[in-house]
Amino acid sequence: MALVELRGVSKSFSKGDETITPLDNVDMDIESGEFVSLMGPSGTGKSTLLNLVSGIDRVDSGTITVAGTEVTKLSRSRLADWRAANLGYIFQTHNLIPVLTAYENVELPTLLLKLSSAQRRQRVELALEAVGLSDRADHYPRQLSGGQEQRVGIARAIVAHPKVVVADEPTGSLDTETSEQVQVLLQRLNKELDITMLIVTHDTDVAQIASRQLVLDRGKFLEKGDEGSMSSQPQPTPHLFQQ
Template identity: 70%
Template sequence: MPLVTVSNVTKEYTSGEETIRPLDGVSLSIEEGDYASLMGASGSGKSTLLNLIAGIDRVTSGEIFVAGTDITKLSRGKLADWRAANIGYVFQTHNLIPVLTAYENVELPLLLLPLSAAERRKRVEIALEAVDLTSRASHYPRQMSGGQEQRVGIARAIVSNPTVIVADEPTGSLDDETTEQILQLLTRVNSELGMTLLMVTHDADAGARAKRQIRLERGRLVENGKVTSTANLRTA
């Protein structure tokens, strides 16, 4: 059984008398341990799909199962609890809290989980070591480079050992050299830690780093140049 199953999902917004449909009957599956990239032009629906899988937004119709849980049926409160336990999010602009150290930023998601202080400390130390930032644990975001900030963001995403890591344009604000470093780190997170990773990107070179690539056009999946309603992403 796939780790993530998206079944005939449509998302609509209403603006005045106009109905906007960023996703139109999308279905796909993602296997545990996969690394998939979602690509497409601005407005193609890729970030919308990412946020639906992450439980940040709600579908208009259709179902999304993650590790056997139909997240479209969860109440707002239960969805927030599910998201804290199952989703690690890597943002484009880091989204670090400036008054917190790197250590404290990474620890933040763990405060929502029933963990002891000792267990939180152990997990944070492991996450910072994984992104090679142990020496920066006491530094504030203003004392770090953009690449270091993004590595803190990745450590924060993996610290709770989530079911799925979602990354929305994680290299969009970085220079070429730092982009390469972050893409290598994301590959390590997948290959060495075995974490399932779903990355949105408009960069074809970045998308090619994933094991599987999928493109969206006008809210629909495109495979081999043809619009289709389904996509099956499986580990090679």
């Protein structure tokens, strides 16, 4: 059984008198530890797919199962608890809380878990170390560069040891050099920590770091390739999940 399974998933939206169907009876499997990128024209439902997988939005029909849990059957209250324990989300615009330090932003997801203060501290410190920001723990977002803010966002996404991390244009707001650094970091986290990743991107360079590329077009998935190019050499990452 795949870690992420979509079966017969459809989702439509109304826009004036028009009905838009970005996902039309689609199936998709993502195996544990896999790194999948999703491309396609704007407005084809890529972000919608992430929101459905993460339970932020609801399907019109079909089922989504993540790590053995049928997400489409969970109530809103149960979804919040499930999401906190199983899924990390990386945003394009970081979505950091400006009045909280990097440490406090990363700590937020752990507050929903049954962890002691010592366990929370250990996880946050390891997550910040994994993204190379241990020395910025006490800095506020306004004191960080765009790349550092995104790395805080990535640390926040992995701090709860999720089964899946989804990312919506994670390099979309970054310059070329910083984008390349984030690509190497995501690649490293996938390989070193065996984190399953699903990334939406318009950037072919970003898509190529994935082990598999899909294209979403007119409501259907097209396989783009079986293997991405791993051009950057990963560096060792702290063993977050062995603690």
